Amino acid sequence: MTSMIDRRRCLSAMTGAGIASLAGCLSSALNDDEDARPALSDRTFRYGAVLPLTGELSFIADPLQNATALPVTELEASGLDLSFEYEVADSRTTPGGAVDAATTLIDEEYPAIIGAAASDATLQMTQQATIPAEVVSCSPSSTSPTMSILNDRGYSFRTAPDDSMQAVVAAQLASTEHDAETAATIYTAGDYGRQLSGAFSASFRGDIQRQVSFTPGSESYAEPLSQALADDPDILFVISYVESGIELLQEYYGDHRGDETVFISDGLQDESLPNEVSEVVDNVFGTAPTSTGPGQDRFATLYRDEYGDEPALFTANCYDATATVLLANAAAGENDGTAIRGEMNNVTSGDGVEVLPGELAEGIKIAATGAPVRYRGASGEIEFDVNGDGGSITYEYFTYDSGGIAVIDERTPEGAAE
Numbered sequence: 001m002t003s004m005i006d007r008r009r010c011l012s013a014m015t016g017a018g019i020a021s022l023a024g025c026l027s028s029a030l031n032d033d034e035d036a037r038p039a040l041s042d043r044t045f046r047y048g049a050v051l052p053l054t055g056e057l058s059f060i061a062d063p064l065q066n067a068t069a070l071p072v073t074e075l076e077a078s079g080l081d082l083s084f085e086y087e088v089a090d091s092r093t094t095p096g097g098a099v100d101a102a103t104t105l106i107d108e109e110y111p112a113i114i115g116a117a118a119s120d121a122t123l124q125m126t127q128q129a130t131i132p133a134e135v136v137s138c139s140p141s142s143t144s145p146t147m148s149i150l151n152d153r154g155y156s157f158r159t160a161p162d163d164s165m166q167a168v169v170a171a172q173l174a175s176t177e178h179d180a181e182t183a184a185t186i187y188t189a190g191d192y193g194r195q196l197s198g199a200f201s202a203s204f205r206g207d208i209q210r211q212v213s214f215t216p217g218s219e220s221y222a223e224p225l226s227q228a229l230a231d232d233p234d235i236l237f238v239i240s241y242v243e244s245g246i247e248l249l250q251e252y253y254g255d256h257r258g259d260e261t262v263f264i265s266d267g268l269q270d271e272s273l274p275n276e277v278s279e280v281v282d283n284v285f286g287t288a289p290t291s292t293g294p295g296q297d298r299f300a301t302l303y304r305d306e307y308g309d310e311p312a313l314f315t316a317n318c319y320d321a322t323a324t325v326l327l328a329n330a331a332a333g334e335n336d337g338t339a340i341r342g343e344m345n346n347v348t349s350g351d352g353v354e355v356l357p358g359e360l361a362e363g364i365k366i367a368a369t370g371a372p373v374r375y376r377g378a379s380g381e382i383e384f385d386v387n388g389d390g391g392s393i394t395y396e397y398f399t400y401d402s403g404g405i406a407v408i409d410e411r412t413p414e415g416a417a418e
């Protein structure tokens with residue numbers, strides 16, 4: 001399933017002092033020897049996206065699509081003489097679906113892909129499709145630690161944090177805020193669930209009684225719930241996506257609830273949860289990445305002005321992934337995956353002209369001359385490391401009330417530098 005971007009109305013937030021200051025820098029950045037780079041007016045920037053339009057993560061499809069399209073909407077509104085081709089393909093929230101979607105985009109010669117969203121889908125997509133094809137991928141929401149150890153030849157990036165950091169925060173909160181001495185985990189089968197369960201268990205200061213997996217879409221979750229709760233843990237850590245997580249929590253509250261406190265992972269953070277499982281307002285707490293980048297406020301304004309809604313989880317990461325790919329494409333001067341790969345680190349670090357959300361037009365003009373730029377993100381400072389990891393490692397500590405998600409605090413893992 002694919003869909004092409006439509007032109008949208010102009011963004012009122014595009015005007016302001018930030019653009020003016022960048023324009024002033026542009027004249028000094030230009031170089032007479034532009035090493036035969038093509039004029040922007042002669043170029044068509046191309047990128048694809050592999051997103052969960054259907055399946056377990058379809059509830060976030062619209063916000064992710066919005067944020068992935070927003071940089072192009074911003075650039076079109078700026079009047080920049082540049083053409084774009086952007087296409088979305090459906091991962092179906094499955095590894096096989098992500099491989100099929102990426103293969104379609106690769107066959108259509110897109111040099112860079114934003115996505116996939118789920119860790120298991122991204123791991124298979126990169127290994128079976130994008131890396132062999134020498135196409136850059138940048139995931140906004142794949143959090144599995146396995147992403148950091150791929151033999152990817154430098155083609156895979158992400159703007160979402162490694163789940164080992166979320167595990168540390170969740171384990172700290174379980175001990176310090178809930179006085180938990182024992183815990184059990186129940187997690188969705190696959191790399192995301194297994195890795196986060198293992199990392200939480202390694203970080204928890206007390207006794208991990210059980211780590212139990214479950215299969216999404218099962219007719220009943222009675223057996224895994226009974227196993228996880230067999231020793232009466234103080235904390236039950238539920239690691240899941242929304243669709244199967246709602247079903248599991250409904251069964252838990254209907255037949256298995258005890259005195260334990262329920263923790264949930266980022267995959268279950270959704271405003272609809274109290275409507276589906278009213279009991280979650282009593283004793284459910286969770287952790288999820290939050291945006292802390294210098295461009296956070298500008299991005300939020302752009303998003304609200306364009307879509308009339310607040311940014312959702314991982315939307316800032318989507319915008320950052322897309323903005324980075326576009327700036328790297330401008331710096332590369334061509335729609336070539338290997339050339340774009342070589343610029344991803346350059347446009348997110350160093351002493352170049354700073355580019356924030358809302359300033360992409362001037363940033364692309366500068367990068368297209370070969371002059372250095374440094375993109376400063378909405379989700380966090382990107383600055384990819386040698387594994388292609390970038391972004392914030394600050395997490396919301398949240399609960400639910402009758403109004404939906406209620407943020408209690410923000411936490412960074414002990415000993416980790418933001």
